[in-house]
Structure formats: structure tokens, C-alpha cells
Amino acid sequence: xxxxxxxxxxxxxxxxxxxxxxxxxxxxxxxxxxxxxxxxxxxxxxxxxxxxxxxxxxxxxxxxxx
Amino acid sequence: xxxxxxxxxxxxxxxxxxxxxxxxxxxxxxxxxxxxxxxxxxxxxxxxxxxxxxxxxxxxxxxxxxxxxxxxxxxxxxxxxxxxxxxxxxxxxxxxxxxxxxxxxxxxxxxxxxxxxxxxxxxxxxxxxxxxxxxxxxxxxxxxxxxxxxxxxxxxxxxxxxxxxxxxxxxxxxxxxxxxxxxxxxxxxxxxxxxxxxxxxxxxxxxxxxxxxxxxxxxxxxxxxxxxxxxxxxxxxxxxxxxxxxxxxxxxxxxxxxxxxxxxxxxxxxxxxxxxxxxxxxxxxxxxxxxxxxxxxxxxxxxxxxxxxxxxxxxxxxxxxxxxxxxxxxxxxxxxxxxxxxxxxxxxxxxxxxxxxxxxxxxxxxxxxxxxxxxxxxxxxxxxxxxxxxxxxxxxxxxxxxxxxxxxxxxxxxxxxxxxxxxxxxxxxxxxxxxxxxxxxxxxxxxxxxxxxxxxxxxxxxxxxxxxxxxxxxxxxxxxxxxxxxxxxxxxxxxxxxxxxxxxxxxxxxxxxxxxxxxxxxxxxxxxxxxxxxxxxxxxxxxxxxxxxxxxxxxxxxxxxxxxxxxxxxxxxxxxxxxxxxxxxxxxxxxxxxxxxxxxxxxxxxxxxxx
Numbered sequence: 001x002x003x004x005x006x007x008x009x010x011x012x013x014x015x016x017x018x019x020x021x022x023x024x025x026x027x028x029x030x031x032x033x034x035x036x037x038x039x040x041x042x043x044x045x046x047x048x049x050x051x052x053x054x055x056x057x058x059x060x061x062x063x064x065x066x
Numbered sequence: 067x068x069x070x071x072x073x074x075x076x077x078x079x080x081x082x083x084x085x086x087x088x089x090x091x092x093x094x095x096x097x098x099x100x101x102x103x104x105x106x107x108x109x110x111x112x113x114x115x116x117x118x119x120x121x122x123x124x125x126x127x128x129x130x131x132x133x134x135x136x137x138x139x140x141x142x143x144x145x146x147x148x149x150x151x152x153x154x155x156x157x158x159x160x161x162x163x164x165x166x167x168x169x170x171x172x173x174x175x176x177x178x179x180x181x182x183x184x185x186x187x188x189x190x191x192x193x194x195x196x197x198x199x200x201x202x203x204x205x206x207x208x209x210x211x212x213x214x215x216x217x218x219x220x221x222x223x224x225x226x227x228x229x230x231x232x233x234x235x236x237x238x239x240x241x242x243x244x245x246x247x248x249x250x251x252x253x254x255x256x257x258x259x260x261x262x263x264x265x266x267x268x269x270x271x272x273x274x275x276x277x278x279x280x281x282x283x284x285x286x287x288x289x290x291x292x293x294x295x296x297x298x299x300x301x302x303x304x305x306x307x308x309x310x311x312x313x314x315x316x317x318x319x320x321x322x323x324x325x326x327x328x329x330x331x332x333x334x335x336x337x338x339x340x341x342x343x344x345x346x347x348x349x350x351x352x353x354x355x356x357x358x359x360x361x362x363x364x365x366x367x368x369x370x371x372x373x374x375x376x377x378x379x380x381x382x383x384x385x386x387x388x389x390x391x392x393x394x395x396x397x398x399x400x401x402x403x404x405x406x407x408x409x410x411x412x413x414x415x416x417x418x419x420x421x422x423x424x425x426x427x428x429x430x431x432x433x434x435x436x437x438x439x440x441x442x443x444x445x446x447x448x449x450x451x452x453x454x455x456x457x458x459x460x461x462x463x464x465x466x467x468x469x470x471x472x473x474x475x476x477x478x479x480x481x482x483x484x485x486x487x488x489x490x491x492x493x494x495x496x497x498x499x500x501x502x503x504x505x506x507x508x509x510x511x512x513x514x515x516x517x518x519x520x521x522x523x524x525x526x527x528x529x530x531x532x533x534x535x536x537x538x539x540x541x542x543x544x545x546x547x548x549x550x551x552x553x554x555x556x557x558x559x560x561x562x563x564x565x566x567x568x569x570x571x572x573x574x575x576x577x578x579x580x581x582x583x584x585x586x587x588x589x590x591x592x593x594x595x596x597x598x599x600x601x602x603x604x605x606x607x608x609x610x611x612x613x614x615x616x617x618x619x620x621x622x623x624x625x626x627x628x629x630x631x632x633x634x635x636x637x638x639x640x641x642x643x644x645x646x647x648x649x650x651x652x653x654x655x656x657x658x659x660x661x662x663x664x665x666x667x668x669x670x671x672x673x674x675x676x677x
Contacts, residue, residue, distance in 0.1 A: 009152065017154065023490055063287075
């Protein structure tokens with residue numbers, strides 16, 4: 001069922017996404033102490049969550065759950 | 067099923083002609099802003115995020131996108147949007163690593179990056195691969211657009227391609243990147259509007275949202291396709307091929323996009339651009355290019371379209387069904403806009419690679435910038451002509467068309483792995499980079515001959531489709547193994563030689579970019595009055611303005627016309643050469659700076675610190 005597609009997208013895609021953030025944090029190219037870096041991280045993680053919630057709602061709406 | 071031709075009315079035809087004139091004129095206007103190769107390739111590195119974001123949308127959407135995604139939308143439903151809604155996967159690698167590194171290191175292309183990060187041999191190989199990919203891509207786009215216009219307006223395929231290529235070539239040759247950005251801004255807006263207009267007209271035909279939604283079978287309403295079937299369109303293949311390999315390739319390897327990001331005024335603007343593109347405009351773009359297919363499916367269910375309709379022609383059918391004369395021409399103009407905005411980007415990109423990675427380092431090394439600008443213009447024209455010459459070739463020999471597709475699929479995973487490891491792994495050696503590209507492409511080519519090689523990565527996809535999509539995962543893993551294996555046995559470059567080019571050395575790249583210690587203290591923007599001073603070394607500001615900017619002498623600043631809607635068209639980067647004790651609101655600038663930034667002395671200006 002396409003629901004597994006959704007889980008795969010956000011699980012594997014999510015790993016790739018967060019690995020990118022982790023590497024930048026480890027190499028100190030990204031710093032929580034810089035306002036600009038904080039803002040970019042919030043937008044990126046917010047974007048990830050936006051897609052997750054949006055496509056979850058879309059899926060459940062399409063199958064008639066609400 | 068047969069090829070459908072819907073020939074527009076005379077009014078539609080004139081709408082398209084008017085559109086051509088508009089774009090031609092608009093592109094030509096900006097020729098006067100191009101005086102150097104930096105202007106020609108990077109638009110002077112002066113633009114604002116919103117302008118580049120819209121222009122990027124136009125470049126992402128090719129003429130074939132409307133046809134391809136509408137067909138997918140008709141066959142498989144709203145999951146046709148998957149390809150545009152998965153760019154977030156690569157966002158962290160691009161925003162926190164690759165894009166800041168190439169901007170601050172003043173890297174102009176992938177071959178240029180490989181020259182600095184690895185060696186000349188790897189750079190030459192990348193140059194050949196990227197040029198072959200882009201020139202072929204110009205021909206493919208011209209050909210597919212000719213086919214689409216032939217179906218919609220009845221025009222000849224070859225001559226449609228000639229007209230469009232000629233218009234693009236003229237304004238790109240004259241105005242370079244600035245003309246490309248400005249015309250793509252308009253074209254991006256046009257194609258989004260056309261997509262939305264089409265949808266609302268379609269809803270009207272279907273009797274509203276209820277008629278639309280009820281006309282879609284359950285699987286057509288879902289955001290994702292089935293996991294591993296059918297072989298022609300399944301989630302896992304799209305995920306690895308499009309979402310991971312192609313998205314990395316689009317933003318890391320496509321020279322058109324590299325130039326576009328480098329034309330922004332700062333790395334902060336790059337981040338804004340990418341976030342806006344991925345989080346806002348790509349969802350809008352996928353809706354614009356796919357919805358004709360979704361409408362077509364609903365119309366088909368309700369008996370409003372023929373039962374034996376050809377999905378490849380669904381865009382034509384729906385546009386012809388819902389549009390009135392004139393509006394149909396507008397939709398055709400949008401289709402052409404999608405093509406032109408991709409072609410102009412490619413023409414400029416080919417010119418950039420040919421000049422900066424072939425002509426300048428290998429043919430004529432120490433010529434004036436004026437000379438290189440002339441060569442760039444000649445190459446722009448030549449690449450457009452080459453693209454036109456490829457149209458009949460693609461039309462006659464379908465095997466060449468397919469070969470380009472196979473070539474692109476073969477080179478993408480190895481190139482992506484080489485760039486990613488080059489950026490993120492300091493132990494990745496020059497030999498490993500070269501052999502990853504060579505061996506990875508070979509592995510991909512072999513798997514086309516022997517598809518069984520992909521089986522372990524296929525996620526249960528049926529082998530009958532030749533693993534067209536899941537091959538990308540196989541290529542990524544294979545390239546990764548080659549890269550790791552060879553790096554283990556070969557000599558890595560010293561840390562000093564790769565400083566600023568790899569993750570973990572971004573501060574060094576910033577210092578190189580600035581030419582001194584960096585200043586990242588948060589400051590504010592200042593509105594200032596500029597006065598031209600022949601004695602000014604570059605730019606002199608008052609201590610009050612310096613305090614507001616949190617800047618001091620030696621810092622890099624960005625001076626722009628205060629009218630935000632210009633998007634940075636009249637602006638320039640400069641170094642604070644001195645502080646003065648005269649009128650605090652006034653800054654003194656050199657005449658050369660005024661000329662370089664196309665600044666208007668009488669206007670108010672905005673000053674901000676970059677670094």
C-alpha cells in the first residue's frame with residue numbers, strides 16, 4: 001500500500017536529511033550560537049515537518065479517514 | 067490511439083507571437099547591465115532571493131514537464147507530484163555544506179571545484195561529462211518543445227525549435243545571466259499562473275471540486291505511488307532516482323543552477339532562495355505541471371473525454387477542452403516559457419563551462435576580460451546552433467535520444483557521490499575521485515546490459531522494466547564502494563591544499579573570500595546617501611553607519627538602490643576603505659564603484675554588511 005511509501009520517504013529521506021545536519025554540526029560549519037544558523041535550521045526542520053504533516057493529512061483525507 | 071493535434075485559433079497564435087516579442091524585448095533591455103564575464107556568468111553576484119527563486123522555478127520546469135507530469139497524473143494520479151515534493155531530502159547537504167563552500171571558495175563550476183579539490187585529470191573528465199550532458203539536453207528540450215507546439219499549434223517541429231532557440235540565443239548572448247534571470251522571473255510567474263488558470267477552468271467544466279474529487283479513483287487521490295509496482299511508476303524507484311540522485315545532481319552538478327545560486331548577493335540569500343524554492347514554489351510548480359492530468363482523469367471518469375485517449379496527449383486534450391481562444395494561446399505561451407527558461411539557462415551554462423574550464427585554462431590563459439566576454443558570447447550562439455542541429459538528429463534517430471537518457475542516468479550517481487565525498491570526506495583522494503566517476507559510470511552502463519546486477523537493490527521491483535529507476539540506488543552504492551576502496555590505497559591531499567573546499571573549513575573559505583579576518587557580528591541595514599568621490603579608494607562611511615552595520619574598515623558590504631523591487635539590479639559589493647567624520651548619512655564612493663553597480667547617485671541607497 002502507498003502508506004509504506006510514505007513511511008519509507010520520511011524514514012530513509014529523514015535519515016539522509018538529518019545526517020546532513022549532523023555532519024555540519026560535527027564539523028562545526030553549523031553553530032547553534034549563530035542566529036542565522038539557528039534560523040536556517042528551524043526553517044529546514046520546519047519544512048521537513050510541514051511535508052510530513054501535509055502528506056500524512058493528504059493520505060488520510062484521500063482514504064476517507066476524515 | 068493516435069496523435070492528437072489541436073490547432074489554436076488565429077488569436078492564440080498572436081498571443082504566442084506577442085509573448086515572444088515581450089520576452090525578446092525584456093531580455094534585450096538587460097544587455098546594458100553586462101560589462102564583464104562576472105556579469106555575463108554570475109549576473110554580477112548582486113541579486114535578491116525572491117528574484118532568483120522564481121527564475122529557478124522556470125528553469126526546473128522544462129517544456130516537457132507539462133506533457134510528462136500531466137501524463138503521469140492521468141495514469142497514476144496525484145502521486146505524479148512526488149518528483150517535485152521530495153527536494154527537502156537533500157536540503158541540509160546543500161544549505162549547510164556545498165552551496166556555502168562553492169560561494170565562499172569562488173568556485174564557478176563542478177570542473178572548477180574538481181580542479182581545486184582533486185586534480186586536472188578529474189576536472190577534464192568532469193568537463194567532458196557536463197558539456198555532453200548539457201548540449202544534448204539543449205537539443206532534447208528544443209525537440210520536445212517542437213513536438214508539443216506541433217501538436218498544439220500545428221507549427222513545424224524544426225522551425226519552432228529554430229525560432230525559440232534564436233530568441234533565447236540573442237538575449238542570452240547580449241545580456242548573459244542577468245537577461246536569463248529577468249526573463250526567467252517573468253516566465254516562472256507565467257507558467258505558474260497558466261497552471262492554476264487551467265485547473266480552475268477544469269474545475270468549472272467538472273462542476274466544481276466535488277466533480278473533480280469524485281472522478282478520481284482511490285489510488286489517484288494519494289500523495290504517494292504504490293511502493294514497488296508497476297515497473298513504469300513506483301515509489302521506491304522515484305525516491306532513489308529522482309528524489310536522491312537527480313535532486314542532488316540538479317542542484318550540485320547542473321551548471322545552470324550553480325550559476326544561478328552564485329548570482330545571489332550573499333550566502334544568506336542562497337539559503338533564503340533554496341528554502342523558498344523547496345518549501346513554497348516547488349509544491350506550486352508540481353501542481354501547475356501535473357493538474358491537467360488529474361483533471362483529465364476526472365473528465366475521463368465522467369465521460370467528458372474519449373475512452374481511448376492517449377495519456378501522452380492528455381495535456382493537449384485538457385487545454386483544448388477547457389480554454390477559450392486567447393487563453394489557449396496563453397497556456398501555449400506558458401509551455402513555451404517553460405522551454406525558453408530551461409534553454410536560456412543551459413546556453414549560458416555551456417558558455418560558462420566552455421570559457422572558464424576549457425578556453426581560459428587550456429587555450430588562451432592570460433587574455434583580457436573583454437576578450438573572454440567576447441568568446442563567451444560566441445560560444446552562447448554556437449551552443450544554441452548546436453542544439454538546433456541536434457533536433458533533426460533526435461527526431462530521426464530515436465536511439466540517440468534514448469542514448470542521451472541512458473548517458474544521463476549513468477553519469478548521475480557517480481558524479482553525485484564524487485561531489486558529496488569531495489565536500490564531506492577529507493580522506494577522499496584525487497585518484498579515487500577520477501575512478502569513481504569512471505568506474506561508477508561503467509558499472510551503470512554494465513547494469514543496462516545486464517539488469518540482474520541491480521536485483522539486490524531493486525526492493526522487489528519486477529525485473530521486466532529493466533530497473534529503470536532503482537538503478538540509481540545501485541549506482542550510488544557501487545560508486546560509494548569504489549570511492550571508499552580506492553581512497554584506502556591512495557594518497558590523500560594535504561589538509562592545507564583542501565582548506566576551504568571541504569566541510570569543516572568553511573571559516574577558512576570565508577577568510578579567503580574576504581581576504582582577511584571575518585566579521586560575523588549581527589548588524590542592521592542603513593539607508594544612506596551616496597556621493598561620488600574621485601579620491602575614494604572604494605567606499606567610505608561614517609562611524610555612526612559603521613556602528614549600525616556592526617562593521618569596520620576592511621569589511622565587505624553590499625550597497626544597493628533602496629527600491630527593493632529592483633531585486634539588486636542596481637547594486638555592488640565593496641570594501642569599506644575608510645571611515646569619515648563628515649555628514650553621518652553620507653557615504654563616499656569611487657566612480658568605478660558607481661559604474662560597476664549601475665548606481666544612480668540621486669537615489670537613496672541601502673547598505674548592509676556581508677562579512
